[in-house]
Amino acid sequence: MQALWQLVGAFADLVFGPRTVVCGICLEEVKSICGVAGCGHQFCNSCLGQHISTRIQSKRVPIRCPEHECATLIDGRECRKLLQSSGASANLLEELLQLEIEASIPEEQRIYCPNPRCALLLVRDDQGTAARQNVRSRCPACQQLMCASCRAAWHTGLTCEEFRRRPSPEERAFLALVHSSRWKACPKCKRVIQRSAGCNHMTCKCGTHFCYRCGAAYPVISGYPQPACKCGLYNHSPLDTSPDDTEARQLQLPEALEAPHMVGLAAIRVPHDQQRDRGAEVEGPEHGHHPHHPRYRTALCRYYSNGFCRYGTTCNFAHGVDQLRARHQWRM
Structure with a gap:
């Protein structure tokens, strides 16, 4: 089909002279075009080759036509011809072949070696293996023992369901980090x-809107998410004084992994020299009480108002209305 498009284009050039076509990706007028068989959308060789390379690198196979809302699949042979004409590496062509083989295998028959250094693709021959428990198998490449039923590492003395409910060491470490x-x-x-700054309104990649403080989902009314809790848009303090029970329940954190409560910013000790450099108050028998600037804490901190101030207790601005001071009080 690709050869037919090239033949039609060559014949048109002989009859009507050289012509230019607008590429559907870069929107440039080009003379050398490439049409997708089945839909007829035309692109320049460079753009279509880059599209195929990007899809292979992101492991998104089969490859579809890059035209908006077009579901036409590009044949694997056409993909290889375009890659070869654009000077693609042999590794990219080999990866395309592997992805095509993987896509041709039904998902319920695919098994990947649980060894992260191997991850070899295997095919499960027995269609009834998924219904049985504890079917022992071995990877032919790295000799890793695995369970063909649940596609995990071999679990001696545990059923597939018991092993599935048991967190791995990596999951335990990650859950401990999430909790702390x-x-x-x-x-x-x-x-x-993870929220680095800003308000409590979070938008997940799945499209869910929720409150970062309590975890309550926001219902979408007339196309707009509406708060379903009383936490407010901004916190009164940069850090909570205790972990949220909702968070631990959602993540199913084991009790043995519960970490000590974090300390608020007000309890963090800062050396006196750093406090003087940042302009904070230093109270003590050897330093007394020295404001660094005549306008110290005469205005609200905009970072704190947005949810978090990285300077903490050493900030020159007020963290709350109760810390505001009159300007004339610090005139020098």
Whole structure:
């Protein structure tokens, strides 16, 4: 089909002279074009080759036409011809072949070696293996023992369901980090989200809107998410004084992994020399009480108002209305 498009284009050039066509990706007028068989959308060789390379690198096979809302598949032979004409590496062509083989195998028959250094693709011959428990198998490449039923490493003395409920060492370490850092989980897809700054309104990649403080989902009314809790848009303090029970319940954190409560910013000790450099108050018998600037804490900190101030207690601005001071009080 690709050769037919090239033949039609060559005949048109002989009859009507050289012509230019607008590429559907870069929108440039080009003379050398490439049409996708089945839909007829035309692109320049460079753009279509880059599209195929990007899809292979992101492991998104089969490859579709890059035209918006077009579901036409590009044949594997056409993909290889375009890659070869654009000077693609042999590794990229080999990866395309592997992805095509993988896509041709039904998902329920695919087994990947649980060894992260191997990850070899295997095909499960027995169609009834998934219904049985504890079917022992071995990877032919790295000799890793695995369970063909649950596609995990071999679990001696445990059923597939018991092993599935038991967190791995990596999962335990990650859950401990989530608990100690007070990250929150999406109430729908359970994806862990870290907020670096800003308000409590979070939008997950799955499209769910929720409150970062309590984890309550925001219902979408007339196309707009509406708060379903009383936490407010901004916190009164940069850090919570205790972990949220909702977070631990959503992540199913084991009791043995519960970390000590984090300390608020007000309890963090800062050396006196750093406090003087940042302009904070230094109270003590050897330093007395010295404001660094005549306008010290006469205005609210905009970073704190947005949810978090990295300077903490050493900030020159007021963290709350109760810390505001009159300007004339510090005139020099």
